[in-house]
Amino acid sequence: MERIAVLTSGGDAPGMNAAIRAVVRTGHYHGLEVYGIISGYAGLIEGNMKRLSLRSVGDIIHRGGTVLYSARCDEFKTEAGRKNAVEQLKKNKIDGLVVIGGDGSFRGAKALTSLGFPTIGIPGTIDNDISGTDFTIGFDTAINTVIECIDRIRDTATSHERAYVIEVMGRNAGDIALWAGLADGAESILIPEAPFDLDEVIExxxxxxERGKRHSIIVLAEGVGSGVEFGEKIKQALSVETRVTVLGHVQRGGSPTAFDRVLASRMGAKAVELLVKGEKDKMVAIRNNKVLGVNIDEAFANKHLPDLELYELAKILSI
Incomplete structure (x- = not known):
């Protein structure tokens, strides 16, 4: 192992830059040349990569997004595209690859390993929807961004007798809604993984x-449905003025929290150590605050589920 590369793929997540930095600097520590692949798998197929020095990753640990950029690549989903990607890696004498991203990115990493190229995955997605790891890079920052937004909405809410529906990201995973809703004392939290009764929400x-509260907060994961539609149903049922806020991509941006910076640094370093040891077909995970390498198939073997004990706790505390 003399030369490795790193790429980011899928939706960006705060902390990706910290992970890139850790890969580069840990690689140099072990005497490796490190290359950054621009624009994910699309850039890999094109052979768009550059050598990364220690200085090239200075002052990025605090920045959101990804300095290596990300892009969709339908060509990589084909067998020919994946073989072309491996040829580009061999052409540039790359011996191992680190992929930072979510479920789709990991499937790409798995495909490269199946073609004989050593690849390690680092879970980077704000949705926290990767099975096999307690947390993913970017999740902590995202929920803190949502909490800050809800806090600001609550400041306005205290001045008006209204119901507020906050729609957050989470097409297939409710972790953002669950954690943010619990942290902000929402009256109701609606997530894809748990059944709900609209009549109960209204009640x-x-x-x-009736107990004198002038406002109510309902946090809704986008996978459950449209916040606008839910707001209209609540308004019709109670004749209460209802406001809906769809937070959208503001949840992806911003400077990563200390937790995400440290998690990304630990995971980036671990990924390089795994490659140096000759490992492949692995994902870096954190379990019980221990960072380790696990079989990447664990990301696909089971559907990620949020901690439903937190969901029940939120219902108890919101009475």
Missing amino acids: RVRFAS
Whole structure:
């Protein structure tokens, strides 16, 4: 192992730059040349890569997004595209690859390993929806961004008798809604992984009003449905003025939290150590605060589920 490369793929997540930095500097520590692949798998197929020095990753640990950029690549989904990617790696004398991204990115990493190229995955996605790891890079920053937004909305809410529906990201995973809703004392939290009764949600808003509360907060994961539609149903049922906020991509951006910077640094270093030891077909995971390498198939073997004990706790605490 003399020369390795790193790429970021899929949706960007705060902390990806910290992971890139850790890969580069740990690689140099072990005497390796490190290359950055521009624009994910699309850049890999094109052979778009550059050598990364220690200085090239200075002052990026605090920045959101990814300095290596990301892009969709339908060509990589084909067998010919993947073989072309391996040829580019061999042409540039790359001996191992680190892929930072989510589920789709990991499937790409798995495909490269199946073609005989050593690849290690680092889970980077704000949705926290990768099975086999307690947390993914970017999740902590995203929920703190959501919490800050809800706090600001609550400041306005205290001045008006209204119901507020906050739609957050999470097409297939409810972790952002669950953690942010619990942290902000939402009356109701709606996530794809747990059944809900709209009448119960409405009753919670009614009960809050009857005990003197001037506003109610409902946090909704986008995978459950449209926040606008839910807001309209609540308004019709209670004749209460309802406001809907769709947070959108503001959740992806911003400077990563200390937790995400440290997690990304630990995972980036671990990925390089795994390659140096001759490992492949692995994912870096954190379990019980221990960073380790696990079989990448664990990311696909089971569907990620949020901690439903937190969901039940949120219902108890919101009475």
